[in-house]
Amino acid sequence: MGEIRNAERTRKLILEAAREEFFEKGYTGARIESIAKRANINKQLIYHYFKGKDELIHETIDEFTTSLPSGNLVLPANPVQIAEFRFNVNQEYLMDFLKFTAWEAVEKGPSNLKGEKTREKILHSYNEDMKAKQEMGLVPRELDPKLITLMISSLTIYPLLYKDVTRMITGLDPNEPEFKEKWTQFLRQISEQIFKKE
Numbered sequence: 758m759g760e761i762r763n764a765e766r767t768r769k770l771i772l773e774a775a776r777e778e779f780f781e782k783g784y785t786g787a788r789i790e791s792i793a794k795r796a797n798i799n800k801q802l803i804y805h806y807f808k809g810k811d812e813l814i815h816e817t818i819d820e821f822t823t824s825l826p827s828g829n830l831v832l833p834a835n836p837v838q839i840a841e842f843r844f845n846v847n848q849e850y851l852m853d854f855l856k857f858t859a860w861e862a863v864e865k866g867p868s869n870l871k872g873e874k875t876r877e878k879i880l881h882s883y884n885e886d887m888k889a890k891q892e893m894g895l896v897p898r899e900l901d902p903k904l905i906t907l908m909i910s911s912l913t914i915y916p917l918l919y920k921d922v923t924r925m926i927t928g929l930d931p932n933e934p935e936f937k938e939k940w941t942q943f944l945r946q947i948s949e950q951i952f953k954k955e
Contacts, residue, residue, distance in 0.1 A: 768806050770796045775817045780853040783860025784814055811867045818872025830879055832886050836895050836952040840944040844913040859918050896952060
């Protein structure tokens, strides 16, 4: 029993170190040696648990996406609050993962990441949520629910990932409380315009 616990503990330790490495450096920049160093273990031990870097990234993404608290994924009933909610969740819980997605956009990694299915499921649930709100009359019928989801994703991710651009445009760092307050207020105002009742 102790061996099983130790194996589970070691595997978890490797995945935590891998997550730090991949999220900080992207798939291409991540090194097995660095993951071993972060986990304070021998590099060969990683190969005992994982076949290589591809399997390790698959497991890392899958473990991360399935470990997200479900409350972070349930959207508010009022569509006016969705953008503000997603911005706060992104800033509070998903920054490291969002940095990884930026790496994904600029480098070639393994196709069909294991966690991709879970990520796709989450994003499709946002589309379905928007469609349901549309059927309830809360979202204008002429707007495509998928494009609304994409728009909200853009508005709630871009300022956080592109901090320098955000600072150059607004004069504020996205981590400053003043920016957060102004941006969430703006997200609410724009959402009120898009989702205003007829």
